[in-house]
Amino acid sequence: MKSVPAKKISRSRTTKGKRKVRVLVGKPGLDGHDRGAKIIARALRDAGKEVIYTGLHQTPEMIVNAAEQEDVDAIGLSILSGAHNYLFPKVVELLRKKKMGKVVVFGGGIIPDTDIPGLRKKGVDRIFTPGATLSEIVEYVNKRVRPRA
Amino acid sequence: MVDRKKRKTIRDRGKRLEREQLKPRLSRTPERLRRFSTVSDEEISSLYTPADLEGIDFLKETGFPGEYPYTRGVQASMYRGRLWTMRQFSGFGSAEDTNARYHYLLSQGQTGLSVAFHFPTLMGYDSDHARARGEVGMCGVAVDSLRDMEILFHGIPLDKITTSMTTNAPAAILLAMYIAVAEQQGVSPGKIGGTIQNDILKEYIAQHSWIFPPDPSMRIITDILAFCSDHVPKWNTISISGYHIREAGSTAVQELAFTIADGIAYVQAGIDAGIPVDKFAPRLSYFFNAHMDFFEEIAKYRAARRMWARIMRERFQAKDEDSWKLRFHTQTAGVTLTAQQPVNNVVRVALQGLMAVLGGTQSLHTNSMDETLSLPTEQAVTIALRTQQILAEETGVANSIDPLGGSFLLEKLTDEMEKKAMHYIRKIDEMGGMVEAIKHGYPQREIIDASYHYQRLLEKGEKKIVGVNCYRSDEELPIPILTIDKEVERNQVARTREVRRKRNAKRVASRIDALKDASLSRTNLMPVILEAVKEYVTLGEICDAFRETMGTYTDPAMY
Numbered sequence: 001m002k003s004v005p006a007k008k009i010s011r012s013r014t015t016k017g018k019r020k021v022r023v024l025v026g027k028p029g030l031d032g033h034d035r036g037a038k039i040i041a042r043a044l045r046d047a048g049k050e051v052i053y054t055g056l057h058q059t060p061e062m063i064v065n066a067a068e069q070e071d072v073d074a075i076g077l078s079i080l081s082g083a084h085n086y087l088f089p090k091v092v093e094l095l096r097k098k099k100m101g102k103v104v105v106f107g108g109g110i111i112p113d114t115d116i117p118g119l120r121k122k123g124v125d126r127i128f129t130p131g132a133t134l135s136e137i138v139e140y141v142n143k144r145v146r147p148r149a
Numbered sequence: 150m151v152d153r154k155k156r157k158t159i160r161d162r163g164k165r166l167e168r169e170q171l172k173p174r175l176s177r178t179p180e181r182l183r184r185f186s187t188v189s190d191e192e193i194s195s196l197y198t199p200a201d202l203e204g205i206d207f208l209k210e211t212g213f214p215g216e217y218p219y220t221r222g223v224q225a226s227m228y229r230g231r232l233w234t235m236r237q238f239s240g241f242g243s244a245e246d247t248n249a250r251y252h253y254l255l256s257q258g259q260t261g262l263s264v265a266f267h268f269p270t271l272m273g274y275d276s277d278h279a280r281a282r283g284e285v286g287m288c289g290v291a292v293d294s295l296r297d298m299e300i301l302f303h304g305i306p307l308d309k310i311t312t313s314m315t316t317n318a319p320a321a322i323l324l325a326m327y328i329a330v331a332e333q334q335g336v337s338p339g340k341i342g343g344t345i346q347n348d349i350l351k352e353y354i355a356q357h358s359w360i361f362p363p364d365p366s367m368r369i370i371t372d373i374l375a376f377c378s379d380h381v382p383k384w385n386t387i388s389i390s391g392y393h394i395r396e397a398g399s400t401a402v403q404e405l406a407f408t409i410a411d412g413i414a415y416v417q418a419g420i421d422a423g424i425p426v427d428k429f430a431p432r433l434s435y436f437f438n439a440h441m442d443f444f445e446e447i448a449k450y451r452a453a454r455r456m457w458a459r460i461m462r463e464r465f466q467a468k469d470e471d472s473w474k475l476r477f478h479t480q481t482a483g484v485t486l487t488a489q490q491p492v493n494n495v496v497r498v499a500l501q502g503l504m505a506v507l508g509g510t511q512s513l514h515t516n517s518m519d520e521t522l523s524l525p526t527e528q529a530v531t532i533a534l535r536t537q538q539i540l541a542e543e544t545g546v547a548n549s550i551d552p553l554g555g556s557f558l559l560e561k562l563t564d565e566m567e568k569k570a571m572h573y574i575r576k577i578d579e580m581g582g583m584v585e586a587i588k589h590g591y592p593q594r595e596i597i598d599a600s601y602h603y604q605r606l607l608e609k610g611e612k613k614i615v616g617v618n619c620y621r622s623d624e625e626l627p628i629p630i631l632t633i634d635k636e637v638e639r640n641q642v643a644r645t646r647e648v649r650r651k652r653n654a655k656r657v658a659s660r661i662d663a664l665k666d667a668s669l670s671r672t673n674l675m676p677v678i679l680e681a682v683k684e685y686v687t688l689g690e691i692c693d694a695f696r697e698t699m700g701t702y703t704d705p706a707m708y
Contacts, residue, residue: 025708029268029280029283029284030268030269030271030272030274030280030281030284030358031268032352032356032357032358033357034357034397035396035397035398035484035600037708038597038600038601038707038708039600039601039604041708042597042601042708051708053706053708054706055703055704055705055706056357056704056706057272057704059279059280081268081284081287081288082284082287082288082523082524082633083268083282083283083284083287085283086282086283086284087283110521110522110523112522112523112630129488130487130488130489130521131487131488131489131617133608134604134608135608
């Protein structure tokens, strides 16, 4: 399955000359439920982030390649199919292999509370479960993700 | 429903009461909200009277059940003759695991089966494909080959039970496997009954489990329509779905409009493929959501029946009454369930089930309370099934047909929803039909906008969800949840590899060639697929053959 090549977005700067935070929102695996991911992509864009939305059916490799190509500061992953325990850590593992370990990885979807500690141990910084608000997520990105100089 | 003079009298009385009673009352106690609206943000008035029903002629618009335009129901006796089918969507882990759940549900009074396949099957991959890692058995049953299908239906008499299978892009393959299993039981294709969802247009719009691009996908569907009308006449060939469109964030009117627009596209495609409309239209079926706004949902179902009847008779000139009748399945809205205080979901589902029954659904799936956390446990799905049984046996709502018919609010809302939905349908017609509209991203964009609008209202507190943005609990009582064993993936991979080893390699290769040849010609694909599945060509192999000849579809990644 071909992937949509991530659009090259110019590295725009804010009026103060600071580089904008770049976030990749990704849908790993075969899950097609993207209502949440799309809303989050919009909210982050409205909050002044540069957003790259990968679209559906991305392998971990495709996500990490896009993240590298787009020089992102953070990756937000969304899964509702139950495959998070394999796919989220896989993304983190591939980032580390590419020496991109500083990229903040967060995620959400249908993830039982009992799985969260395991995911955090494997390098996922934060998990947002059903009921999380857009303002919570935006606030998290604001606080946690800094643009590299 | 009342004459003009009476309507004027009623309106005048209403205005007088507004001045004399309502205004003083409101100045002491203002209305609770700035605006009262449905969950779709459609404004609702405080009171409806017969004066609101101007232009709604009872015999022409509402009429009788079993009579055109079927606003009150598609059969003359409805639940008096036969209750709706209780059909719980179900599947997880291996075929053995799911077969056991099916036997359990049937023993508890379920009256029809409904298969949930895991994502690799939905997307046309076998369980040992790289893309299937971590996904096997996680949100549905793993079916890679006819072998899995045989196990799935072990001990289930396919001449006595009807089955709905939620599969779209590879629907032809799963249907072929089902036919093959029935034949093994000595049941001919002419005798089996059931449904395949097989509604690819809503995949591009909402559910997003596609494989091939739109045009070849429509060809597969018309092949299925032709094949089934000749050989599997009791089979519902498409379950034209609004459920997923709604789950993706559309309003109720959009759900109604886009679903019927999809239906229009399928009817046109069948006609263009040379099948007489009355030959295939009677076996088209529908599938709607039962969301949270009580009256909006019931009005939606009634409007849907009336719209479809008119479209089939007037636009498509269908002559057979069965072509005019919109029969539908309903599922209670998964998206309305909360992870917080999950036991509250039992209440939501009960109310939603009630809406579907008051709306005249032919079959119903009620969600389990734990589905925001995982797949249903046996305990949770039993409560969901009992919910339907309580509706049927204890509430009296099935005693009379369309019991809310005549409600001033309901008739007005039915009328308004039909008018608003037709506006969308005309717009889609102007674009050249639904396939074109999809290629332009129109329904997809409408849905994203609607879902973002709703999310904004929710976060502003203008829409409420108990337990989430009001009446929250600090302490959450944990409930048991279903987990899928890691062994499932290992075992399934081993089984499929074993199936491949034991096959006749030469015949498999020739079947795969036949699939490619047929897909490049105008041969009906169904018989070719049937021959392939009987040789245990796997689902992934068949889809790979078609990927080669038909191409694949990629997400335009709109947001």
